[in-house]
Amino acid sequence: MDITENAVRDICADAVFERGERYLADGRIHRIHRVNSTVTAVVSGSRQYDVGVDLATDGFAPWCDCPYDGPGACKHVVAVLLRCVDDPPxxxxxxxxxxxxxxDADELRAFLRxxxxxxADLRDRFLARVGEPTRQSVxxxxxxxxxxxxxxxxxxxxxxxPIDFTQWFDLANEYRKQGRYASAATVYRALVESLDDNMESVDGAYDHFSRAFSRALDGYVDCVTTAERDADAVTDAxxxxxxxxxxxxxxxxxHFEKAAVEFREKLGEQSEE
Structure with missing residues (x-):
């Protein structure tokens, strides 16, 4: 889990790296915490931004709720990563x-309940973790x-x-971990529909919304082709x-046309097995 400046440079533009250095030097990082390899922090800019990175993942899987839509990671993420180089939490x-x-088990249960x-978001993730299928429709x-x-x-x-869609992606990921692919597909489809129908209202942070849309669409196709399904479910997809x-x-x-082609190809591969 060692992190170097060169590794940070690899995920951002040179100008962004320099701005991240200035943010670190200016003391803009607040409430930084680490649990295992996950680091979260608040970084002050024009407002307070939530940042998250995974030090054990290639590329650090960075996330920030700032409006940056340029290439690579933003200056807030860079500042947090550089803090981890110099003074890891x-x-x-x-x-x-x-x-x-x-x-105490009873106290822990009462607190959790x-x-x-x-x-509601925590409740959804908890039910997914313990193997409950989603009861929510698309x-x-x-x-x-x-x-x-x-x-x-x-x-x-x-x-x-940018809008933070993390709670829904986390929920879909939890269902996938539990092998509940139909439930995960339901969450991904809701994201796909909403992003598609609301995209024309977007006037900034285009890369952020495009990445979210592509991630949701890919997740939908993967889960539908993995889930146990009947002919009606396949036809509906x-x-x-x-x-x-x-x-x-x-x-x-x-993107939908490409996804439809990929979907048919995956179904064809499965029918030949």
């Missing part, structure tokens, strides 16, 4: 393990995602900055992709 994993080992009762999930677009700039309905080729977002049509 202490790993709090052992402290958490010790606290969990010493916690209270948190689950008030945090439309129900879409409503929550669409709301993020509406809340970003409610007066003009124009989106200038094909019709969905073909319908979206004539989407209201013309420049995304080719």
């Amino acid at each position: 202490a790993d709090e994993g052992d402290r958490l393990d010790t606290a969990l080992d010493g916690a 209270d948190e689950l009762a008030t945090d 439309d129900e999930l879409r409503t929550a995602i669409d709301r993020r677009f509406e809340e970003t700039n409610p007066e003009y309905h124009v989106v200038f900055e 094909v019709e969905f992709l073909e319908e979206r080729m004539t989407s209201e977002t013309p420049f995304l049509a080719e």
